[in-house]
Amino acid sequence: MRKLYAESPVLTAEQSLESLEVEEGFTVQLVAAEPQVIVPVAMTFDESGRLWVAEMTGYMPDTVGTGEDAPNGRIVILEDTTGDGAIDKRTVFLDSLILPRALCFVENGLLVAEPPRLWYVEVNGDKAGKKTLVDAAYTEGGNVEHQPNGLLRAMDNWIYNAKSSKRYRKMGNRWLKEDTHFRGQWGISQDNYGRLFYNNNSENVLGDYFSPGLGSANPHQRTVDGFNRNIVPDNRVYPIRATPGVNRGYMNGVLDDSLRLVNFTAACGPLVYRGGLYGDAFEGNIFVAEPSANLIKRNIVRDSGYFAKGRQAYKGREFLASTDERFRPVNLHLGPDGAMYVLDMYRGIIQHKTYLTPYLKNEIGVRNLSQPLNCGRIYRVLPKDKKNPQPVQLTADPEKLLAQLDDRNGWVRDKAQQMLVDGHYRQIIPALRARLQQTDRPLGLLHAMWTLEGLQALEMKDIVALLQQPGQQIRSQALAALPSILNAANKAPVLPLLEALATDPQQAPAVAYVLPTLQKTDAVAAARILKTIWQKFPNDRFVADAVISNVKDKEEELFREITAWSADTNLVIRRHLKKVITDISNHRKAKLDEALVKEFPRGNLIFKTICQTCHGADGDGIQSLAPPLNHSEIVTGRKERLIAIVLYGLTGPVEVNGKVYKAPEISGDMPGIIHNDEFSDGDIAQLMSFIRNAWGNKAEKVTEKDILKVKQQYKGREKSFTMEELQ
Template identity: 30%
Template sequence: MDAYLPPEILPYPMVKLTRQLLLAALLSLSSSAVAQDNVEFPPKPPVRPLSPAEAAKTFQLPPGYRLELVLSEPEIVDPVCMAFDGNGRLYVAEMRTYMPDIDGTNQLVPGSRVSVHWSSKNDGVYDQHRIFADNLKLPRLLLPLADGVLIGETDTNDIYLYKDTNGDGVSDEKKQVYQGGPRGGNLEHQPSGLTWANDNWLYTAVNNYRLRWKDGQLIKQDIPGNGGQWGGTQDDDGKFWVVNAGGEKGPLNFQQHILYGQFATRNQFEPGFDVVWPAMGLRDYQGGPGKSRDDDTLNHFTATCGGEIYRGDQLPAELKGNLFFGEPVGRLVRRSTIEVNDGITILHNPYPQNEFLRSTDACFRPVDMKTAPDGTLFIVDMYRGIIQEGNWTREGSYLRKVILQHSMDKIIGRGRIWRLVHETTKPVPAPKLIDASPKELATTLAHPNGWYRDTAQKILVLKQDKSIAPTLTEMVQKHENALARIHALWTLEGLDALTPDIIRSALKDASPQVRRAGIRASESLTDEKLQQDVMALAKDSDPSVVIQVCLTAKLMKWKDHAKFVNLAALGAPSKGVKEIATQILTNSSEFPRELGGTQKEMMHRGQAIYQELCFTCHGLDGKGTAIDGPTGPMLLAPPLSGSKVVMGHRDGLILALLHGVTGPVNGKTFQAQMIPMANNPDEWISDVLSYVRNRFGNAGTFIETKDVARVRKESAARTTPMTEEEIFASAPPVLANRKDWKLATSEKADGLAGCIDGDLKSKWTSEKPLNNGMWLTIELPTEATINGLRFSFSAGGGYLTRNLRVETSADGKAWSKPVYNGGAPTNLTEIAFSPTKARFIKITQTGSGDKRTPWNIHELDITTPRSVMP
């Protein structure tokens, strides 16, 4: 399901993470909206890579700002993310095997690395370089702790702690601290942006879980998927921010902390926020002419990544708290100012028809950003020709022709890291936090640079020295700096030294920001009296505090929390409170009671996949994500709600996900395209498909893992995407001799012919309420090989079948063991089983109805096997 990638798609390995789209991909079935076959590709002069000094001259910034080179090739090659340890050493993940040519040859071989760099003179000049960890497979997770570095690679959820025990800058000890197991899917649809947040949990883009360091291991807790693509960051409140290129919106799910669910509001972006203004034009993105202006410049987000909330102290105050993120296809960095109005967050581009940072260098690829220990902003430049992964550069693709037209496939083996400075920036010595005393670290919690505060808290929690608890408690109660009070509060939580009285102090704080933190921190304690104190803040004068109380009430499942949230919204004059409260009450992850335990587990797993990858293009409601098209609003991908493909035969749906889709859907083309998802496990595919068939108003049969395995095997030779026509034609054929069938039933036999006459308006009905044990038999004129039953019904048809047992026989006397024995929460539309020879089929009800509705069948077909031809 990971599949839907809008055309212009992402720039670089992870960026594409976006089109995560998964389901989208799959069912959506779509093709590029742009008619690119008619585009001509005359020869062009090769794009020439620039030296760092030459590249520095291409940057366009507001007055007073400039970029300084920190690192470049050969010290680093294809850098994708970075992180600083407590002493300011810079760790860089280098995807050295990423897209070494236009086909991505051998890019998954373990030839990448993490390097470390530091200044021998502590003057900000990184003159010492070491290979910290070598022979890695495209490293993507990077987080220094107190005495080691967490590293995660591609195609696995496992995380290891690497240590340098002798201080030479090279790791000599490796220990697995999280066993997540293999991870399939495109390399762009995998986690990134590992961030230690204020609440002492570790968050990543993409994943629908968070991690926590405990006793030398990482423990997992499931949370809603955040929809991010590449990179992650937190603000001063500890809210985790991500960006995603799949929906062409950039930042998403930023209204509230992702722990509480996915929230979005109308007008959360200023008009035109998603329009970009590059300084140079080169159509090396899948959308081609349709995504560019007449001067060939990109006109819309397509590859946003590497977001960072700047929280330093050596750039002008106007930048503090702003969200920065890269658009590597546009060769620019967007600065976004953040406005909170009535509890609603709104993002702005403060440079009308312009950007904060632009370059005329075709190889400038900003993919990650970090607030640095020296108070500035560091920017990772992957600096290369090809930024898209091989799925988008295949033979015949538009992108491949552009790449070859400009010889961009030849520009490899480079990379830079830049430092954003201002004319007011002052030199800052390297930090020394790793060996600092607990008292020194506690003092650092008030530092004006957010990097220092975060790092000091992290080290205090990792060292678990509770002797500092009294000092931290006094800070929560008396420190003049609100941010210091917040960090002290969360540090106590991380030391397991938090008490109800400390929480109460925060709940009474003069700062709404501290009160919000107190409410969140209270979630780690179980105290009914404390709950009453939190509930009292539902009448707080600050809308964001009221919203946080409502979020906590829902998360902690307080008794009658829905009533409480509703009353809080009614009592608040704030429109923001009402809007978020409405979403709190309606964004439910609950599933029908009729679902069995196994099916509920499938739905939960499928929902997690959908929220990680698919909703960006298909929408949380399954109705498709609306974007601005050339002639007005259009859907990024086909709706899943009521989709004929989704509700059609399972084999077609499985084929769409395994092999991708090309061409129009329902006579329309969409801005997204779907790629094959066959590299995901069978269970993954069955989970997400079952989810979409039973969500968004859909009600269909669950797809089993064995069905996916069968279709995968039958279509193994196929190498091209499916068309919509092929998807519909892939359904197993039905027996054509219905007129010769003989039907019998335990109930009223009158009207049995109505379910095999080809007319949905006619039907057979038991007349009596549906009940356990009712049966219907079919005698075929001759023995046939069958593999399923297909039911059709019209609106208002009542119970078709929900729980059935199916048996077969050669003589109508000796019946086989059940070839099918199961059910669904809604009317079954199809039943599948292994091919078997039979002349008699017996269908028995194993459930009951509502004491009023009879067993109705409008149309009944029997399917027979047919191989799926490649």
């Protein structure tokens, strides 16, 4: 098998297109290739159907990342002037960027993510105008693989990110920034109801059951059930070629007997398909890119109540796969023509240097995967019977935009809403309000409601009417929009409706999530409704976490009230609340000692760069990524064991404080850093001394001698450890 794949030829775009195998009934069309586009990683469409693409030209020029900080990234505009589906015009909008990774249109400008900063650049024709710094700390720590991205402008008019707990919104000349749930790793998408879906590199599809603006009112909650859920737990992949060039290909179980990847290792770029072009069977499906295995997976997701659950569409095959090793799909986008667009970096190296193993370095060298660096392709996937669908053109005509809120293509609906909001078309408000009466077409109705919210014209009478509709999704969305308008002057008519919905098992969590806003204007009513909810559903885990989101700094007070109400120690709400109270106690004891930062400056810096993005700034772990370091017996126990883990990595289940963490709850693998030349033994000793004494930890420091001893003990080792080996 290795002889068969000893060489990995660089293919032209036309040759690489021929290497693609796609689902029966579909065809793949080349939209753009080098030199029109180079290393594309993210894109968006304007109202004319043109592609605006972020080119991450500086990513990993070689196995040590030489020149990665060079300002050679660009935002380019790609245009099809002939209507044949192929790009024939390229315009550079913005250049001299360092590793740009996301972009998003807002009003008359473009948000551009260029770590660590988030910029807003005005668009003057096709030229960049005034540049405003929106967030100087858009990314905080992390390396290229572990920094925020996405910039998804969601249905609720806020802009969300993957690998981030921030959301943004432009209000007049101000930029609002708020905390939200931490989500995903690379790429983010929404469904027809504005719920967000994402993943991390080893997990197929993660997502939320509720609207994204809900559920983050209590920062003491480490996790909130109903957010960051594992939607498709099956992580199996089915490449059509050998894929030895994966970072841990040497480990048992990573590759099968034919040297093909077994499970996701670089899942990214999820897309909820809402295009209306592929047929009903594909609506709401979630496609996921896997560049390490040169494929795109299709998942079928269904709702049951507010739950979203999914499965892979096929066993033993994929929606799209390639025999070309350099086919690297890293992002998927829905287009104004209803097609799925595939961004292909087209390169050999996709693993960042921070975690690059000697095994993969060898694979790169043997098959000369370092070159080329100046390629990139964009494809679109079409049904065979729809050869060249044209993109829908949107114009600044509020009446036409109103009609397009009902378009079959979700991209068109989203864009029409955004253009109505950005254009401040207040003359359309009466027509939008009239659209709320047409409940037979719920998708357009929901966009009309959120357009009113974006124009700051949504009124309580609108919400009250929608909360009385029989459709569950209409009621849920009305509840999600309620916090943006609820105040002391307009609360009266909605209170009886909240009281009634509080006893509905399908709506109770969403009702609880809006009560923190009611609490500000009517604490008595909020407390009364909250009590109704937890007494009605004390063993519903989603209700429990929704209730706890209301009681920031009053958790113990609620715990006493529940204890007095029922002696049952196994009530779900009681157990969830007890955990939050314990976490608060641990966190209070875990404030980072500034003297420690001064004592171990390199350790603190490396922690922020490498460890923080998975284990959290407070060391308490991040749901779906990694377990806690704070109060961890693995961190504070035998230093030789911790050194071995940090140097060589850890795979499989790990027990911390009596809880077993394993995939898919967290990523199943932690890479080691022994092969990263950036860090000396002294640096690594500082890192481990830092985490062994940060927050609530207290343990013996680690020295360079300790590091050297462990390196000598395991000289020549490449594979990660398991906890069984280290016991």
